[in-house]
Each structure stands twice: as structure tokens, then as C-alpha cells.
Amino acid sequence: MVPGISPEAEASLTLALDPAVTDLTLADLQAQEYHLFDGQDAEAQALGITASGPLTVVVTDPDRPLGTIRVQCGGRDNVVFFDNRSWGGNMYASIRMLGAGSLAYFCDVGDQYVALQDIYLRSHNQLLFWGRGSSAVGCSMEIDGTGASVVVGDDALISGGVWIRNHDMHAIHDLTTGAAIGRPAVNTVLERHVWLGQDAMLLQTERVGMGAIVGARALVTGRVPPWVAGAGTPARVIRENISGGRDLTGMTEVERRAIGLGGG
Numbered sequence: 427m428v429p430g431i432s433p434e435a436e437a438s439l440t441l442a443l444d445p446a447v448t449d450l451t452l453a454d455l456q457a458q459e460y461h462l463f464d465g466q467d468a469e470a471q472a473l474g475i476t477a478s479g480p481l482t483v484v485v486t487d488p489d490r491p492l493g494t495i496r497v498q499c500g501g502r503d504n505v506v507f508f509d510n511r512s513w514g515g516n517m518y519a520s521i522r523m524l525g526a527g528s529l530a531y532f533c534d535v536g537d538q539y540v541a542l543q544d545i546y547l548r549s550h551n552q553l554l555f556w557g558r559g560s561s562a563v564g565c566s567m568e569i570d571g572t573g574a575s576v577v578v579g580d581d582a583l584i585s586g587g588v589w590i591r592n593h594d595m596h597a598i599h600d601l602t603t604g605a606a607i608g609r610p611a612v613n614t615v616l617e618r619h620v621w622l623g624q625d626a627m628l629l630q631t632e633r634v635g636m637g638a639i640v641g642a643r644a645l646v647t648g649r650v651p652p653w654v655a656g657a658g659t660p661a662r663v664i665r666e667n668i669s670g671g672r673d674l675t676g677m678t679e680v681e682r683r684a685i686g687l688g689g690g
Contacts, residue, residue: 429460429484431505432527434551438575439531442555446617446636447579449558450533458509461488465497473508474515480504481523486511493517493540501526501550509534516540525550525572533558533580541586542566549574557582557618559680564588565622568595571611579618581684583670585642587625590614594630617652619684621670637669637685653685 428436443452462484463470465477474492475483479499484507485492492508493515504523507530514537521530521542528547531554532540538561545554546568554569557580564586569576570593578584593611600607609630616622616634623642634640635652644661655665671681 428455428505428507428529428531429462431482431507431529432503432551434573435505435527435529435553438551438553438573439529439555442531442553442575442577442615444615447557447577447615448533448555448618449580458486461485463488465499473510474517475506481506484508487513491515493519495519496521498522500524501528503527505529507531512536514538518542519545521545521547523547523552525552528552528554530554530556532556533560535559535561539563544568553577560584562588565590567591568593569611570595574611575613575615577613577615579616579620579636581619581680582616583619583621583672585622585624585626588622588627590628590631592630619669619681639668639670 465481465483470483475495477497480502481497481499482505486509490510490513503526517540519542527550540562541564544566548570549572551573552569553575555577557578560578560582562584565584565588567576567590592614594608597606598608612630612632614631617636619637620634621639625643626640628646631646632649634650637653638650639655641657644657645659646661650656653667654663657664669685671677
């Protein structure tokens with residue numbers, strides 16, 4: 427499907443191709459023209475990528491700059507993919523891929539601004555998926571667990587200071603038994619048109635539903651239903667039957683389609 431990626435990462439990508447998450451389909455992937463570079467190649471550097479360690483860079487337009495992207499690789503067979511056919515070059519990211527066989531896949535974001543201060547893929551065969559038209563003023567992630575994924579759906583609106591962590595980071599020990607306790611790593615999925623407010627933290631969040639709004643400084647675990655606003659620590663639903671938007675004057679046709687309402 428996508429050249430250069432491991433079968434495990436390819437399987438994870440297939441799981442992200444959910445209509446609740448993205449317009450991208452398997453047929454779209456199969457129809458794309460790909461250009462592959464080593465992360466050390468001059469062509470990759472001209473796109474704005476600085477790589478430390480072995481890395482495969484896949485793009486759809488070899489002549490359109492991406493922005494400023496630093497990738498540190500500790501293992502082999504890691505891939506970063508960019509559908510950059512209409513990119514405005516507004517991505518600024520620091521990505522660490524410590525394991526092997528992982529994939530960071532960025533769909534067409536057009537002229538949206540995407541700032542990812544610290545993306546940390548800690549294990550093997552992991553997936554970070556960034557949906558079409560999604561933007562971020564400042565987002566960081568830590569992904570742990572072999573085969574674990576963080577999926578950001580199309581048209582996400584992510585503010586500054588946002589953290590997404592799919593695990594507890596460190597063990598918590600029972601002082602009576604000495605046993606490690608805590609919750610295992612999860613896959614985190616943001617459906618289409620989700621809005622994460624300033625300094626929101628998603629900690630072992632399994633799914634945020636379509637069109638949901640997460641308030642500033644909210645702490646989210648578990649699941650958030652679609653078309654609600656959640657706020658607080660821990661977050662709770664404070665309003666239903668709503669959806670966020672980029673345009674202050676009303677819902678655009680793109681936004682209506684993003685949450686399944688159709689145009690008009």
C-alpha cells in the first residue's frame with residue numbers, strides 16, 4: 427500500500443481509515459504517486475526535514491516544502507509520510523521514534539498551521555495519523571505500547587499547550603505487595619472535527635466523538651461522546667448537541683459535511 431512501511435504499521439493505518447475519522451480511503455492510498463527519500467538525502471532536507479538516524483521519507487510532491495521538521499530515530503524501518511500536494515509549508519514538528527517499524531502519516535493539511543512541539547513514539551510498530559485539514563497551535567504526544575496508535579481525524583482544531591498521552595508513563599506500585607499497578611496503554615482516536623481547547627490533556631483517552639469540544643485545561647480519560655462539550659478535571663459533559671467551528675459567523679459547508687450534516 428504505502429512503500430517502505432512495515433506490515434504492522436500498514437495494518438494500523440488501515441484501521442485509521444474509518445469514515446468517522448477521515449475521508450481518506452484505501453482506494454485513495456492506492457491511487458497516490460509516491461516519492462521515497464532517505465532521511466539523510468538532500469531532497470529530504472530541501473523539503474525541511476532534518477533526520478538523525480535511519481528514516482524513510484515518503485511524499486506525494488517532491489518539490490513542495492513541508493516546513494521545519496526534525497526527526498530523531500532510534501530504530502530501523504521508521505517512516506514519515508506527507509501528502510503534501512497542496513501544503514503551505516506551515517508545519518513545525520519535533521518527532522522522536524525510538525522503536526522500529528513505526529509510521530507517522532500526515533494527510534493533506536493545505537494551508538493549515540501545524541505545530542507539534544514534541545511527538546514521542548516510544549515503542550515498536552506504532553502509528554501517528556494526522557487527518558486532512560487538521561491544525562494545531564501547539565500539541566505534544568507520547569505514545570507507548572507496541573502496536574499502539576494515536577489517530578487525529580480530519581478537520582481537528584487543536585489549541586496550544588495540548589498533551590495527548592496514551593499511557594501512565596511510569597508504574598505505580600502497591601506498597602503492600604510491591605506489584606506494579608496502573609492502566610495499560612490504549613489506542614487514542616479523535617473522530618472528525620474535534621476541538622481541543624488550550625492546555626487540554628488527554629490521558630489514556632480511547633475516543634473523542636465527532637464534533638466534540640474539550641474545554642481549556644480539561645483532563646479527559648476514557649471516552650467523550652460526539653457533539654458535546656466537556657470541561658473540568660476530570661472532564662464531564664456540560665452541553666450536548668453542539669459542534670465547534672473555525673468560522674465565528676456560522677457553520678461552513680465543509681464543517682457540516684465533516685459532522686455528517688451535508689452541505690448547505
